[in-house]
Amino acid sequence: MPRRVDHDARRREIADAVLRLAATEGLESVSLRHVAAEAGISMGRVQHYFRTKDEMLVFAFEHQSSRHEERIVAKLTAAGRPPTARDVVRTVMVEILPTDEWSRASWLAGIAFFIRAMSDERMAAVVAAGGPGLIELFAERLGEADLPPGVDPRHEAVTLWALVDAQATAIVLGGRTPAEAVATVDYHLDRLFGG
Amino acid sequence: MPRRVDHDARRREIADAVLRLAATEGLESVSLRHVAAEAGISMGRVQHYFRTKDEMLVFAFEHQSSRHEERIVAKLTAAGRPPTARDVVRTVMVEILPTDEWSRASWLAGIAFFIRAMSDERMAAVVAAGGPGLIELFAERLGEADLPPGVDPRHEAVTLWALVDAQATAIVLGGRTPAEAVATVDYHLDRLFGG
Numbered sequence: 001m002p003r004r005v006d007h008d009a010r011r012r013e014i015a016d017a018v019l020r021l022a023a024t025e026g027l028e029s030v031s032l033r034h035v036a037a038e039a040g041i042s043m044g045r046v047q048h049y050f051r052t053k054d055e056m057l058v059f060a061f062e063h064q065s066s067r068h069e070e071r072i073v074a075k076l077t078a079a080g081r082p083p084t085a086r087d088v089v090r091t092v093m094v095e096i097l098p099t100d101e102w103s104r105a106s107w108l109a110g111i112a113f114f115i116r117a118m119s120d121e122r123m124a125a126v127v128a129a130g131g132p133g134l135i136e137l138f139a140e141r142l143g144e145a146d147l148p149p150g151v152d153p154r155h156e157a158v159t160l161w162a163l164v165d166a167q168a169t170a171i172v173l174g175g176r177t178p179a180e181a182v183a184t185v186d187y188h189l190d191r192l193f194g195g
Numbered sequence: 196m197p198r199r200v201d202h203d204a205r206r207r208e209i210a211d212a213v214l215r216l217a218a219t220e221g222l223e224s225v226s227l228r229h230v231a232a233e234a235g236i237s238m239g240r241v242q243h244y245f246r247t248k249d250e251m252l253v254f255a256f257e258h259q260s261s262r263h264e265e266r267i268v269a270k271l272t273a274a275g276r277p278p279t280a281r282d283v284v285r286t287v288m289v290e291i292l293p294t295d296e297w298s299r300a301s302w303l304a305g306i307a308f309f310i311r312a313m314s315d316e317r318m319a320a321v322v323a324a325g326g327p328g329l330i331e332l333f334a335e336r337l338g339e340a341d342l343p344p345g346v347d348p349r350h351e352a353v354t355l356w357a358l359v360d361a362q363a364t365a366i367v368l369g370g371r372t373p374a375e376a377v378a379t380v381d382y383h384l385d386r387l388f389g390g
Binding site: 026111114115117118119124125127128129130131132150151152155158159161162163165166167169170173174175176183184187188191 | 221309325346347
């Protein structure tokens with residue numbers, strides 16, 4: 001068992017190195033050598049854990065979601081009460097928006113994956129799956145909530161995802177501030193939940 | 196005057212060539228030579244109309260908005276009645292979404308500009324200005340409309356822009372269909388205008 005744990009931990013460390021490089025330099029210049037240097041291990045070790053660069057990139061992209069999930073769970077737990085549907089939705093939305101150094105780096109890494117997806121069909125399929133995944137999560141939570149009549153959980157889930165996706169990119173481009181983005185999220189949630 | 200007209204018309208033709216190349220190949224490989232070949236003129240003529248590649252790209256980016264405006268005006272005029280605020284907002288939103296060959300190429304060209312903006316501060320400023328411009332247009336129209344109580348035109352304008360921006364990219368990545376995107380727009384406008 002310890003070997004398996006080490007193996008997974010080492011893969012996650014390498015994935016974190018990929019994400020740091022993606023956020024600062026994009027993915028075009030990311031090589032196994034770069035990643036090895038960033039992770040502080042030999043190229044041979046990187047190749048031991050990932051057979052190809054593509055395999056490493058896909059793992060890093062999925063690992064990024066896990067890191068976000070860990071932070072979301074930590075925030076919801078810290079609140080010290082059972083989270084409502086609105087708590088969960090708001091925490092997920094604010095977590096993804098680039099409001100601190102880590103989430104800003106994470107969104108920039110996401111843009112690097114997106115750029116690669118524009119010229120790489122396999123990566124396009126992986127990146128394109130992110131939106132529907134988030135929409136599904138929102139739709140499930142809204143489906144459980146006591147919403148005003150006439151509200152369609154699925155269309156509303158698309159709107160919540162769009163408010164995160166479009167505003168996150170606007171923040172890193174400098175077109176919106178984190179505070180403006182969160183204010184629009186809170187306005188929207190007030191109306192959605194009939195607050 | 197004719198010379199001025201010719202000059203502007205030729206600049207627009209060159210800009211259209213830039214947009215076609217941006218949509219199919221991205222901007223990294225776009226050179227003056229490429230653009231000249233695509234526009235069917237000599238490199239010297241391209242240089243006559245644009246002193247630098249940057250100047251040409253910024254003009255092409257702004258020209259793209261003009262082409263969208265022409266199509267929007269044509270659609271609103273074709274309706275044969277004075278457009279309501281909702282008519283204008285919906286027409287703009289559906290126009291930008293990649294629902295036909297031209298608007299798909301236009302959004303792909305926009306992504307190419309966005310990718311360049313990630314490594315080019317001047318282009319970042321130009322690209323970042325696009326969001327606020329659209330939000331302003333929506334906010335003005337919503338401000339004139341008879342909306343239900345409690346509706347904030349500016350936050351709602353951000354949501355309309357986000358629904359266009361995020362869904363347009365999802366369409367070209369294959370994560371949403373044009374019909375799904377338009378259905379969410381119509382659902383949202385029904386609720387916004389109290390339909």
